Each structure stands twice: as C-alpha cells, then as structure tokens.
Amino acid sequence: MRGSTARTPIHRSPYCAGVSIWRSRQALFLLVRRDLSQKYRKLRLGYLWAILEPLGMSVTMWFVFEILLGGRKMGGQPYYLFLTVAILPWWWFTSGISSATKAFIGFSRTLPVSVLPTQFSVVRVLITRTFDFLFSLPLILFAMLVTWSFPGINIGFFFLAFVVQLILMYGLSLLVASISVLVPDFARIVRIVLRAAFYLSPVLYSLALVPESARSAAAINPLAGILALYRVGWWPEEHVPMFGYAISGSVALICVIAGIITFLRLEHRILKEA
Amino acid sequence: MARIHCDPSLGNALEFEDVTLTMPRRRRRKGGGRSDRLRRLAQETSKVDEQVYGNLTFTVAPGEAVALIGRQPKDSTVELIRLAAGTLIPDHGHVRRRDVILPILRRAGLVNAKLTVRQNIFVIGILLGLSPEQINERMDWIVTTAGLSRALDSYARACPPELRRRIVWTVSMAADAKAYATQGSLIVGDDSYREVGWQHVEELKEQGATFLVAGQNARVMERFCTRALVIGDGQVILDGTVEEALNLVGRGQVKEDEDDAAEDAVDLLDSSAERDEWRAD
Numbered sequence: 009m010r011g012s013t014a015r016t017p018i019h020r021s022p023y024c025a026g027v028s029i030w031r032s033r034q035a036l037f038l039l040v041r042r043d044l045s046q047k048y049r050k051l052r053l054g055y056l057w058a059i060l061e062p063l064g065m066s067v068t069m070w071f072v073f074e075i076l077l078g079g080r081k082m083g084g085q086p087y088y089l090f091l092t093v094a095i096l097p098w099w100w101f102t103s104g105i106s107s108a109t110k111a112f113i114g115f116s117r118t119l120p121v122s123v124l125p126t127q128f129s130v131v132r133v134l135i136t137r138t139f140d141f142l143f144s145l146p147l148i149l150f151a152m153l154v155t156w157s158f159p160g161i162n163i164g165f166f167f168l169a170f171v172v173q174l175i176l177m178y179g180l181s182l183l184v185a186s187i188s189v190l191v192p193d194f195a196r197i198v199r200i201v202l203r204a205a206f207y208l209s210p211v212l213y214s215l216a217l218v219p220e221s222a223r224s225a226a227a228i229n230p231l232a233g234i235l236a237l238y239r240v241g242w243w244p245e246e247h248v249p250m251f252g253y254a255i256s257g258s259v260a261l262i263c264v265i266a267g268i269i270t271f272l273r274l275e276h277r278i279l280k281e282a
Numbered sequence: 283m284a285r286i287h288c289d290p291s292l293g294n295a296l297e298f299e300d301v302t303l304t305m306p307r308r309r310r311r312k313g314g315g316r317s318d319r320l321r322r323l324a325q326e327t328s329k330v331d332e333q334v335y336g337n338l339t340f341t342v343a344p345g346e347a348v349a350l351i352g353r354q355p356k357d358s359t360v361e362l363i364r365l366a367a368g369t370l371i372p373d374h375g376h377v378r379r380r381d382v383i384l385p386i387l388r389r390a391g392l393v394n395a396k397l398t399v400r401q402n403i404f405v406i407g408i409l410l411g412l413s414p415e416q417i418n419e420r421m422d423w424i425v426t427t428a429g430l431s432r433a434l435d436s437y438a439r440a441c442p443p444e445l446r447r448r449i450v451w452t453v454s455m456a457a458d459a460k461a462y463a464t465q466g467s468l469i470v471g472d473d474s475y476r477e478v479g480w481q482h483v484e485e486l487k488e489q490g491a492t493f494l495v496a497g498q499n500a501r502v503m504e505r506f507c508t509r510a511l512v513i514g515d516g517q518v519i520l521d522g523t524v525e526e527a528l529n530l531v532g533r534g535q536v537k538e539d540e541d542d543a544a545e546d547a548v549d550l551l552d553s554s555a556e557r558d559e560w561r562a563d
Contacts, residue, residue: 034415035408120369121387123411276371279364280305 025125032124036132043136058143062099066092066147073212083214084243086155092148093242094211094235097173100141101231102202107133108181109188109195112278116189119282126275130185134177163241169234172260176230179264182271189278210235215248227252230260292380295461295492296342296366300375303361304331334361336516337375342494344380344460347487349507350496351527351536353514359496362513363387363463366494383494384410384459386451386467393446395439399430402438406453420456427478428452448475455482459491466497466538468506480505499538500528 029036048054070088084090108130112119115129122128152158159166188194209231210218218226226232227248233256239246248256307330342348350359364370365377367385393402403424407417425431428448433441441449447470454462462468469479483506487493495507503510503524510527512520520530528536 032408032411032413034413038404038408038414118409120364121385121392122369122409123367123382123384124409276373279370282369 025127028125029128029131032128035124036128036135039132040135040139043132044139055143058140059147062092062096062144063147063150065099066095066151069095069212082212082217083210084239084246086157089148089151089155089157089242090214090239091212092151093238096141096144096147097169097235097238098206098209098211098231099144100137101173101177102206103140104134104137104177105180105184105202106195106198107137108185109198111181111185112189116282119279126278127182127271130181131178133185134174134181137177138174157242159241160244162244165237165240169237172237172257173234175264176234176260179260179267181267183263183267186271186274186278189281190274205229205231214239214243214246215252216245224252224255227255228259230256230263232256233260288381289378290380292378294341294378295344295346295380296383296494297378298338298340298365298375299378301335301338301365301372301377302333302374303335303365303370303372304333305361306330307332333516334358335365335372335513338362338513338516338518339375340511340518340521342492344492345487345490346509347493347495347507349498349503349510349524349527350494351503351510351512351531353512353519353531355535357513357515359513360387360465363465363494363496366463379461381460382411383461383463383492384454384457386454386462386464392450393438393441395437397438399434399436399438399441399449402449403453406450407457410454410457412457417456424452424456427455427482429475444472444475447471451479455486461492461494462486463494464496464498468493468495468498469502497538498536500533500536502538503536504528 048057051057053060066088069091073082073091074087081087111130111133118129119126184194184198188198208226209229210226215223215226215232215236233248233253236246236248236252350362352359361370363385364387365372366379367383368377368379369385392406394405397405400421403421404414404417408414412420425434428445428451430445430449433445438446438449447467451467451470454467468483469476471479483493487506493506495503507524510520510522510524511518512527512530520527
C-alpha cells in the first residue's frame with residue numbers, strides 16, 4: 009500500500025530551492041487556495057471584495073484629483089482609467105510587501121520540522137497576493153467600459169510589466185521577510201517606506217509631468233518604469249525614454265539580487281530564530 | 283556558509299565534519315526598574331550566543347540506529363537532530379547526508395486544535411514533504427495505524443494529547459523516508475500503541491532505514507539502538523555501544539522528553555498574512 013516515492017530533498021541553494029519549490033507546488037497551491045478562501049469566506053460578498061476595495065480607492069482618488077482639484081491635469085485622459093490601471097498593480101505591490109514582513113514570523117513554528125524549502129512561506133504569500141491582483145483585473149475592464157476607451161497594440165507591455173513586477177516583488181519579499189525576522193522594527197520601517205513610495209511613484213500622476221531635471225531621479229524608482237509599461241497600452245505617450253527604463257530595470261535587478269543574497273546570508277539565522 | 287543538500291553518491295547516511303553551532307539564547311527575566319538598572323550597570327545582555335557544538339565530527343553508516351545522549355541536562359541534542367535533518371545550518375563545517383533525513387520532533391503543538399484530524403494529517407504531511415495525493419493514498423494506513431477511525435472528522439481540540447502524539451508519529455512514518463532523526467518521538471503513546479510503534483520501527487530498521495534517536499529513555503535506547511554517541515560540552519565524548527554510554531551518563535539521566543505543552547499550534551494553514559493589513563491610505 010505504501011510504495012516508495014521520490015521525496016523532496018532539502019536544498020538550500022537558489023537553483024535547488026527553485027526546483028524543490030516546483031516539486032512542492034501541489035502543496036503550495038493547496039495552501040494558496042486555502043489562504044484565499046479563508047480570506048473571503050466570512051464575507052457576504054466573497055470574492056467581490058477583491059474588486060470592491062480597489063474600486064473604492066480609485067473612485068475616491070478620482071473624485072479628489074479630477075473633480076475637486078481638477079484644475080490641473082495630472083495624467084492621461086480619461087483620468088479614471090489612468091488611475092485604475094496603476095492603482096491595481098500598486099495595491100498588489102504594497103499588500104505583497106507588507107505581508108511579506110510577516111511571512112517567516114507567521115510560520116516560524118513550522119521551520120524546525122519542515123522539509124520544505126525555507127523560502128516556501130515567502131513564495132506562498134507572494135502567490136496569494138498575485139491571485140488577489142488577478143481577481144481585481146476586471147476592474148480595469150469596468151473602467152474601460154465606463155470611460156469607453158480601449159487599448160491599442162501596446163497592451164502587450166501590460167504582461168511584460170506583470171512579469172517584471174512579479175520578479176521584483178519576489179526579491180523584495182525575500183529581503184523584507186528575512187530582515188524582519190531579525191529586526192522586529194523593520195516591519196514598521198517598511199510601512200513608512202511604502203507610504204512614501206505611493207506618492208513617489210507615478211500612480212496619481214504621469215512621469216511626463218515631472219520636470220525634466222527631476223525625471224531621471226524619479227526613474228530610479230523601479231515602479232516608475234513598471235507603471236509606465238502598464239499604461240502604454242492606452243497612452244503610448246507614457247513611454248519613458250529608454251534611459252529611464254534602463255535605470256528602473258537595473259534598480260529592480262539590484263533589488264532582486266540583493267533580496268536573494270540577503271536571504272541566503274541570513275537563512276541560518278532565520279532558522280535559529282525558529 | 284555551508285549549504286545543505288542530499289548527495290546520493292555519499293557512502294555514509296550522514297556525515298558531520300567539524301560542525302560548530304551557536305544558538306541565540308534569551309535569558310528569562312523577571313522584575314523591572316531596579317533590577318533593570320542593576321543589569322545595565324553589570325553590563326548584562328539579555329540575548330547571548332551560546333556555543334552548542336564545537337568541531338563536532340562523526341559519521342553514521344546506513345542502517346545504523348544511533349542513540350544521541352547528552353552528558354548533562356544542559357547538553358542539548360535537539361539541535362543535533364535539526365542539523366542532521368537540515369532545518370538548521372551550522373556556523374562552520376559541513377553536514378552531508380545521502381538521503382532526506384526526516385525530522386520528527388516531539389511537539390505537542392504540531393497538531394492544530396482548530397482543524398479537524400483529517401486536515402491536520404494533511405498539514406503535517408505537507409510539512410514532511412508529502413504531496414496531497416500521496417497523503418490521500420496513505421490515509422487508510424494512517425487511520426488504521428493511529429486508530430483514528432472515529433476521530434477522523436472531529437476537531438483536534440477534542441483529541442487528548444496522547445492521540446495527537448500518535449497522529450504526528452503515524453504521519454511521519456507514512457512519509458517513508460530512508461532516514462529519520464527523532465527527538466523524543468521514536469516511540470510514543472500508551473502501552474498498547476507503543477507495541478504498534480515498536481513493530482513498525484523495527485520493521486523499518488530491518489529494511490535498512492537509518493535512525494537518530496534522542497530524548498528517549500534508557501530502555502528504548504537499549505532495545506533499539508546499535509550505537510551511542512555521548513555529547514558533552516559540544517563534543518562527542520564517547521562513541522560506543524549503548525551500554526557503555528549508559529554506564530558513563532547513568533541510566534537515570536537519560537529521560538524521555540516531555541512535550542512543551544505551552545507551545546502554540548502550528549499555523550501552516552492560518553497564515554497571519556491577512557491580519558492587520560495595511561492599505562495605501
């Protein structure tokens with residue numbers, strides 16, 4: 009009845025961790041599914057909340073910046089769509105990174121007895137958030153119908169932006185999760201940084217409105233490049249100059265490498281804290 | 283930093299080479315105010331790194347059952363079990379293993395009271411690297427071996443600690459590893475269940491499984507283990523038969539581990555991720 013099976017070996021190097029996460033993908037998706045259903049189960053409107061929350065936020069922002077302060081145009085038109093296209097990825101980013109601060113702490117009791125790779129809980133949190141983001145995408149469709157404006161061929165960049173953001177978030181999640189185990193204050197720092205990043209990233213405004221002199225400084229933020237890529241499907245003029253993409257991209261790459269290295273350096277200490 | 287991986291070409295089941303490990307220990311403190319000031323005056327720190335093992339070297343051949351015994355109560359063997367299984371990484375030195383070594387630590391909290399027994403079996407199985415299908419496949423075996431037929435769909439909070447230990451043990455054994463590192467959990471349960479346990483582990487030993495046994499009483503070690511290592515001050519001070527080890531340490535010293543009952547339930551399922559979420563304004 010109990011045949012022998014190939015089991016997941018314990019691997020700690022990044023490549024091997026990837027392989028063993030892939031092998032434990034069934035368990036991963038079981039837990040992600042459970043995380044998602046757990047999150048929405050108690051709510052009457054269930055999965056609709058994945059849409060309703062960002063909807064509320066984007067309508068508020070639109071009302072404030074288009075109706076109340078509408079004198080100066082802050083970005084592409086129609087502004088409501090302009091806002092929605094960027095707010096959803098931003099939401100994904102901020103909720104993913106802030107829940108990554110708790111990824112290891114929340115599961116620390118399982119680490120001494122688990123043969124799953126140490127990164128497992130970080131990847132799980134990230135994938136759960138990614139599904140939240142995917143569930144909220146119909147909101148963009150809604151915004152397109154309301155404003156009756158549809159994307160051109162450039163919409164392909166939307167998927168590129170998705171992939172780049174996913175990779176960036178993987179690195180940052182590892183970074184944030186590892187440091188917050190050892191320095192409990194770090195979660196609060198992350199919160200402040202994320203709040204600042206909301207205004208520093210071109211979510212509410214277009215990078216084209218930033219004065220020429222400050223534009224390359226603004227492009228250091230990897231989200232600047234990513235958000236521009238999300239938007240070019242509707243507003244081709246949102247394209248950041250190649251130079252800007254290069255800066256954003258290399259900063260993103262540095263973040264990812266820093267995240268992986270930090271995790272590998274701190275892994276033995278994370279395990280000791282468990 | 284030494285990384286841990288399985289090396290199928292290795293001749294031994296497990297090799298420790300010059301392993302050094304320090305663990306952060308927090309001193310438990312009482313009182314505030316005055317004693318706090320005194321502590322500051324004495325420059326006492328609340329968190330100290332304590333060396334658990336220094337230059338530990340030994341090998342375990344496949345099929346051996348090795349008893350790990352601490353010379354004194356302060357000589358901890360839990361970290362040795364975790365190092366062997368790879369859920370701890372040594373500060374220096376290397377730990378090499380041929381196959382996966384399954385860590386089975388005695389933890390009352392491994393069973394989550396908020397879930398049903400069936401869900402618990404899944405959670406523990408996943409932690410031990412089983413896929414959901416493998417768990418389903420082995421469910422019958424787990425249920426009959428642990429004697430769960432009536433409790434399977436009731437909540438684990440209704441289970442006595444006795445039964446919880448059995449659940450953990452049975453799922454671990456269902457994982458079918460070639461090597462086990464056990465801390466107080468080779469043989470668990472009451473007398474009738476211990477017999478079931480004995481039968482199973484002895485069968486595994488005959489099939490050539492490797493065992494590291496820590497935190498069990500002298501009788502269990504005498505009956506099961508073929509070799510003993512005594513750890514004192516972070517070193518192997520004796521490598522011989524179980525009898526020699528017990529003579530050195532004293533039979534009374536070797537006690538079965540108690541559960542740390544105060545431990546929280548394992549929250550593999552109930553992630554804290556959705557709690558106190560922060561929104562962009």
